Amino acid sequence: MTNIKTLDTPTLLLDHQKLLKNISDIADFANEQGVSYRPHIKTHKSVRIAQLQVEAGAVGITTAKISEAEVMAAGGIKDILIAYPISNPDKINRLIQLLKKGVRLKVAVDNPESLGYLQRGLEHTPFTLEVWIKVNSGLNRCGVEPGKEALLLAKAIMTHSKLKLGGIFTHAGHSYAAKTYEEIESIGLQEGLAVVESANACEQAGIPISVRSVGSTPTFKIAGKVPGVTEIRPGNAVFFDAIQVGLGVTNFENCAVTILASVVGVYKDRIIFDTGSKSLCLDKGAHGNQTVSGFGEIIGHPEVLIERLSEEHGIGVFVQETHLKLNDKVQIIPNHACTVVNQFEEYVFHENGQVIDVWKVDARGMVK
Ligand SMILES: Cc1ncc(COP(=O)(O)O)c(C=O)c1O
Structure with missing residues (x-):
């Protein structure tokens, strides 16, 4: 020894017992709420930790970058959300390589123009790409506005034969700017409502939305309780830290x-x-x-x-x-x-x- x-x-030291406890705390919360768990792996960047999360019940993983998805796919993780807008044709070719390897891939979309790039990239392949609409729940980074704008994008997706709408998601990263825990609670609630409101607008227009996904480490236990939310995506909660x-x-x-x-x-x-x-x-x-x-x-x-x-x-x-x-x-x-x-x-x-x-x-x- x-x-x-x-x-x-x-x-870099990792406490095995604390890691397992953090993973099972998230998985237990997901089980209790009846929501899926799709951890963001940008925190650990480790295939084996992703596998531990899948063994604990995660339905798949979230990545920011295609290169992270490539590493995880090579390590046997087959259900991957790339939560990042992608329009560049070279990058779209890399998505196609992942589809060829049998990865159940989902990619973020947040503007109608990018749909055209994805459609053209996929046109001469046998594949259809699952896309998830990213809504802006207050972080003011990427994302369409919840509700009407999300519905407009959903309708646009329906006109692209190579794209399939699989879900709506958001990330309340602005929770890190909160000065009090009450503020985090209010942001978490808004986060949940932003996806549910957007999904409801789509469903009222006859467009089914099966996945409504939320999650930052400060908010996932709040947003994950909002009725209508179906998935949480915490990243940092696998380790936690001083922040x-x-x-x-x-x-x-x-x-x-x-x-x-x-x-x-x-x-x-x-x-x-x-x-x-x-x-x-x-x-x-x-x-x-x-x-x-x-x-x-x-x-x-x-x-x-x-x-x-x-x-x-x-x-x-x-x-x-x-x-x-x-x-x-x-x-x-x-x-x-x-x-x-x-x-x-x-x-x-x-x-x-x-x-x-x-x-x-x-x-x-x-x-x-
Ligand atoms: C889209 C998305 N989902 C989930 C997360 C996870 O956030 P956290 O590390 O706060 O849990 C992030 C973090 O950047 C993100 O961008």
């Missing part, structure tokens, strides 16, 4: 990912760790909201605040006296697990401080 404290640093704790969504005990770091310098007024922005990343919140005070939470050492990062140095200041000394190793809960994981080649899985396995971050760096 290898103790994690003997590992070289920095190392989620700052938002009041979870607590530090549930955070499954940590970075093992070493003390490389101790000075009168500061302490230096071998983890800078290339491992801990600079995120302190999202959408203009800062929910944390430093650059990661050092487990068991609240007396040290990681105040600044350069690329390979984390500079801590003393809130109180510390006994940390040169070569000591600490575990740091990152502010944003999704960006931090993308910096590492592999996860070291551990249980009670003992290494049990090493898993690749398979889709690391897959941004195309």
Whole structure:
């Protein structure tokens, strides 16, 4: 048995029990509500973790990028929503390759012009592509407006022989900008209503919408309870992180990912760790909201605040006296697990401080 404290640093650690608990908490919620679970894998980028989610009952996965979908499909995950608008002909060819491999693919659409590109790309193939309408529930990123605009796009999809409308979805990422938990609750409710209202408008016009999908980690347990919602897509909730704790969504005990770091310098007024922005990343919140005070939470050492990062140095200041000394190793809960994981080649899985396995971050760096 290898103790994690003997590992070289920095190392990406994943607590096996916490991972399994987080996955089963989401799956249990989905079961209780009678909704499907389609996790966003941009958080873990790991085929084996996606497989654990499928074993726990996930109907498939969500990706942002085609390259993430390609890695997951090669690893045997066959039901994939690419929740990203795609109009570029070269990218459409890559969608066709996935269809050829038997992937049950769904792709986001949010404007009539892109329908033409998809139709032309598919025209000389035997395939029909399932598309899901993305509605804007307040994030003001991609998406048609709920209701009338969603219905107009649904009608346009019906006129394209190579496209099949499978669902309507939204992502309330603006929940990360909420200043209070009440605000998160209100955003979650709006998120659910945006898809249900859009689906109802379509169904009243005779266009059936079987999937109505919602989900961000702060909101999925709120939006997932709105009557008429059929699916949740949390990503970060598989690991959680300090930003989620700052938002009041979870607590530090549930955070499954940590970075093992070493003390490389101790000075009168500061302490230096071998983890800078290339491992801990600079995120302190999202959408203009800062929910944390430093650059990661050092487990068991609240007396040290990681105040600044350069690329390979984390500079801590003393809130109180510390006994940390040169070569000591600490575990740091990152502010944003999704960006931090993308910096590492592999996860070291551990249980009670003992290494049990090493898993690749398979889709690391897959941004195309
Ligand atoms: C379309 C979509 N669905 C789901 C998610 C998951 O969000 P979270 O990581 O907050 O759970 C995201 C995150 O970016 C997203 O863009």
